[in-house]
Amino acid sequence: MAGRVFTVAQQKGGAGKTTLVAHLAVLWSGLGRRVAVIDIDPQGSLSRWVAIRSEVRREAGTDGHPGFTFSQIAGWRLATEAERLARDHDAVLVDSPPHAETEARIAVRAASLVVVPVQPSPMDLWATRPTLELAVTERRPLMLVVNRMPARARLADEMISRLTSLGIGVAEATLGNRVAFAETLAEGAGVSESEPNSTATQEITALGEELWARAAHPVA
C-alpha cells in the first residue's frame, strides 16, 4: 500500500512549517515507520537541519544517515517525487515555502493530508485563508495545527471552537511555545530523541498520532 503524503503548507512565513516537518520526521522514524522528507523551499532551512544532523551522526561514528530518506528538489518536480517515495515509505513529509502560490498549489495537490500550522492570533488566522482555499479547490483534506499555543489561551480556545463550528478541521493536539522545539533543531535533532520526557515530546507525539489517524481516513 502506498504511504501517506503529508504536505505542511501555510502561505504565511514563520508559522512553524519546517519545525513541524522536522519533529514529525524524527518522531515517526523513531517509531520504526519508513519516512521520507522532501524540501521544496528554496530557503532550504530543512536541508540545513538535515546536513547538521548527518554531520552530528558522522561525528558520533555512524555513516551519517539521518534516519529517513531526504530529498531537496524544485517544486515543479514534487508530484513525481512524492509519488515515487510514497511507494516504499509509510509517510512522505513535504516542507513547502511561504508566499509561493504555484509551489503551494503543487504541494497541496500532492498531499493525502494538508497540515497547516497557525499561531493563535487573529492576524495569523486571516493569513491562513489562501492556504485553506487552496485545499478546498484541490479537494484535499486539511488539518489546522495551533502552534505556539500560550499557556493561558482564552483567545486560542475561542479561535479553535469557531473554526470547528465552521467545519474546518483543527487538531486537538497543540504545540506550546517551547525553546526545546527550536534548540533541538539547531543541533540537528528532534525533541522526541533529545528530550524524550519533555512536554514538547508529549505534544508532538499526541499531534503525530492524530495526524496519522486522520490521514488513514482521508474524508475531506
Ligand SMILES: Nc1ncnc2c1ncn2[C@@H]1O[C@H](COP(=O)(O)OP(=O)(O)OP(=O)(O)O)[C@@H](O)[C@H]1O
Ligand atoms: N512551537 C514553537 N516553539 C518555539 N519556537 C518555535 C515553535 N514553532 C516554531 N518556532 C520557531 O519559530 C521560527 C519559525 O519557525 P519555522 O522556521 O518552522 O517556520 P516556517 O513556517 O517554516 O517559516 P518559513 O515560512 O520561513 O519557511 C523558528 O525560529 C522556529 O524555531
Ligand SMILES: [Mg+2]
Ligand atoms: Mg520553513
